[in-house]
Amino acid sequence: MKVTRRDLFVWGAGAAAGLVFTPVPWKLLDDVSIWSQNWPWIPQPTRGPIEFKHTFCSLCPQRCGLKVKLAGGWPVGVAGVRANPMTRGALCPLAFGAHQLNWHPQRLRTVRHKGSTASWGEARATFAKACSEGPVAVIDGQPGRATSSILASFAERRKGSYLVALSPETRALLPYESWSGVPASSLGYDLGNAGTIVSFGAPLLDGWGIPGRFTRLWAERAAGMNDPQLRLIQIEDSFSHTAARAWRWIHVRAGSDSALAAGLAQVLIEEHLVPAGGPVPSLVLSDAAAQTGLSENSIRELARTMLDQAPVLAIASDENPGVAALNVVLGAIGSRGGIVCRSKHAEKYVPFDDAIRKARTVLIDSSVPWDFQPQIDAEIFRFAAWDIGSSKSDWLLPAPGFLEDLTDVPTPPTSAVEIFAVAQRLVTPAIDVESAAQFLGSIDSSLPSPEKIIHQRCADLFHQRAGIVYEREPTPVAKFESVQKLEAELWKGAMWVGDPSSLGGLRCELKEWPTAAVAKPSQNWATEWNAPVLPPLATKLFRESSLREAPDRRIA
Numbered sequence: 001m002k003v004t005r006r007d008l009f010v011w012g013a014g015a016a017a018g019l020v021f022t023p024v025p026w027k028l029l030d031d032v033s034i035w036s037q038n039w040p041w042i043p044q045p046t047r048g049p050i051e052f053k054h055t056f057c058s059l060c061p062q063r064c065g066l067k068v069k070l071a072g073g074w075p076v077g078v079a080g081v082r083a084n085p086m087t088r089g090a091l092c093p094l095a096f097g098a099h100q101l102n103w104h105p106q107r108l109r110t111v112r113h114k115g116s117t118a119s120w121g122e123a124r125a126t127f128a129k130a131c132s133e134g135p136v137a138v139i140d141g142q143p144g145r146a147t148s149s150i151l152a153s154f155a156e157r158r159k160g161s162y163l164v165a166l167s168p169e170t171r172a173l174l175p176y177e178s179w180s181g182v183p184a185s186s187l188g189y190d191l192g193n194a195g196t197i198v199s200f201g202a203p204l205l206d207g208w209g210i211p212g213r214f215t216r217l218w219a220e221r222a223a224g225m226n227d228p229q230l231r232l233i234q235i236e237d238s239f240s241h242t243a244a245r246a247w248r249w250i251h252v253r254a255g256s257d258s259a260l261a262a263g264l265a266q267v268l269i270e271e272h273l274v275p276a277g278g279p280v281p282s283l284v285l286s287d288a289a290a291q292t293g294l295s296e297n298s299i300r301e302l303a304r305t306m307l308d309q310a311p312v313l314a315i316a317s318d319e320n321p322g323v324a325a326l327n328v329v330l331g332a333i334g335s336r337g338g339i340v341c342r343s344k345h346a347e348k349y350v351p352f353d354d355a356i357r358k359a360r361t362v363l364i365d366s367s368v369p370w371d372f373q374p375q376i377d378a379e380i381f382r383f384a385a386w387d388i389g390s391s392k393s394d395w396l397l398p399a400p401g402f403l404e405d406l407t408d409v410p411t412p413p414t415s416a417v418e419i420f421a422v423a424q425r426l427v428t429p430a431i432d433v434e435s436a437a438q439f440l441g442s443i444d445s446s447l448p449s450p451e452k453i454i455h456q457r458c459a460d461l462f463h464q465r466a467g468i469v470y471e472r473e474p475t476p477v478a479k480f481e482s483v484q485k486l487e488a489e490l491w492k493g494a495m496w497v498g499d500p501s502s503l504g505g506l507r508c509e510l511k512e513w514p515t516a517a518v519a520k521p522s523q524n525w526a527t528e529w530n531a532p533v534l535p536p537l538a539t540k541l542f543r544e545s546s547l548r549e550a551p552d553r554r555i556a
Contacts, residue, residue, distance in 0.1 A: 048072025054493025090212020134360025141367030144410030186346035258322030263288025311337030321514035334506030
């Protein structure tokens with residue numbers, strides 16, 4: 001059974017509301033309490049002083065701010081941080097119980113080689129031998145971290161390839177990279193200044209992007225208003241949770257997003273509703289209507305409605321050149337409320353398929369979603385905290401779990417501004433684990449440590465003298481007397497936020513309308529989550545209670 005991240009996000013909110021406003025199945029909760037307390041593998045927190053520490057979640061690339069309650073040095077509760085300028089206290093349901101994950105029955109506790117127990121020494125020797133026999137491909141799921149620098153450096157020194165398994169949010173920005181030359185990893189959405197957002201299936205109100213970022217914006221500028229300051233038009237084939245809460249839902253046939261985008265652009269250009277100069281779609285309006293299931297008049301009316309409240313921004317759920325081209329026609333590239341360039345220092349990623357086919361061995365970081373399974377003959381070394389099963393990897397290597405590893409927090413996908421923070425290690429692993437960076441460092445001792453890279457990044461921020469550090473009160477970087485004081489604040493859970501991006505310098509050269517996009521299967525837990533890695537209590541409630549509505553979506 002597949003559980004989507006949007007389902008988790010909505011289920012958590014719905015369950016909380018149900019506990020307050022509807023009869024609660026108290027007998028179920030009592031049974032769960034008794035049942036869960038008898039699990040032999042659940043640790044009993046030691047008695048000790050209670051303390052609270054601020055850090056950041058490492059379960060997905062969004063890196064939400066956490067307030068962790070510790071008893072005797074062990075985490076016993078997790079909450080959001082209201083002072084966090086990105087999430088503003090919001091968390092997905094998984095994060096609230098994530099401190100239980102390290103003791104989940106499917107925690108990967110030993111090195112595994114083709115299903116049998118092995119040792120770290122055997123894994124190191126085999127990996128080093130494989131690297132000497134041919135090219136190595138190193139795959140990262142959360143680029144921009146200090147660990148990412150180590151992975152990339154190792155691949156470069158071994159004349160291999162550093163590859164990234166991109167999130168759907170980042171893949172949606174790839175067309176702008178090919179048209180502008182600016183890396184997709186340096187682009188973001190200026191949601192705060194948009195007047196109308198046209199979403200082509202993106203789950204904006206179900207945890208898309210940074211959890212809480214858009215939902216907070218929606219609550220402030222749209223929720224409950226007859227004429228909202230922010231309009232969300234959801235274009236989708238099913239009545240999703242986002243569609244149900246949007247200002248307007250447009251029901252189209254599955255797979256017809258590109259056709260509708262072309263039809264809307266056709267109307268905008270034909271009726272001179274936008275400045276001339278954009279590419280003209282080859283698809284005529286009648287064909288767009290036939291493919292989408294909408295009438296020609298409905299498409300015309302939608303095109304006019306979009307422009308009633310500007311700026312207008314179109315967002316795709318995944319890579320879709322047609323939706324991206326619609327933004328070019330709308331003038332949403334490099335402008336207020338549109339697609340902006342937040343950094344000029346990001347790197348482009350190597351094309352995936354060609355590089356991985358040549359590899360003798362592949363190392364997959366624990367940040368890569370579990371359902372990413374490269375279909376190649378190379379020997380695969382996979383780092384993971386949990387063994388969800390059905391892995392085709394030759395080696396499974398136990399990685400640090402929740403709060404067990406030091407990492408920095410780079411800018412998440414979809415953000416219009418740069419951020420930086422440090423997530424310190426709060427928990428000592430109870431088993432023998434290694435991160436991919438530690439593993440590679442044991443093979444190549446000349447590689448820098450994550451601590452050294454983080455220290456250098458803090459120094460770079462201090463010398464730039466730009467941006468604001470958010471802890472309890474926002475403090476400009478220019479007011480810090482030394483790099484040591486700035487770094488100390490970041491290590492305590494503060495977040496650095498860069499100055500708003502300069503909207504100039506991003507131009508897309510699009511001479512002809514792109515061909516229709518082919519739908520791609522998701523390869524990121526921004527859209528999928530496997531049920532076994534839910535916290536135990538949440539799993540029990542999810543499977544046996546009626547607090548969550550049926551997963552089948554309604555079709556209007």
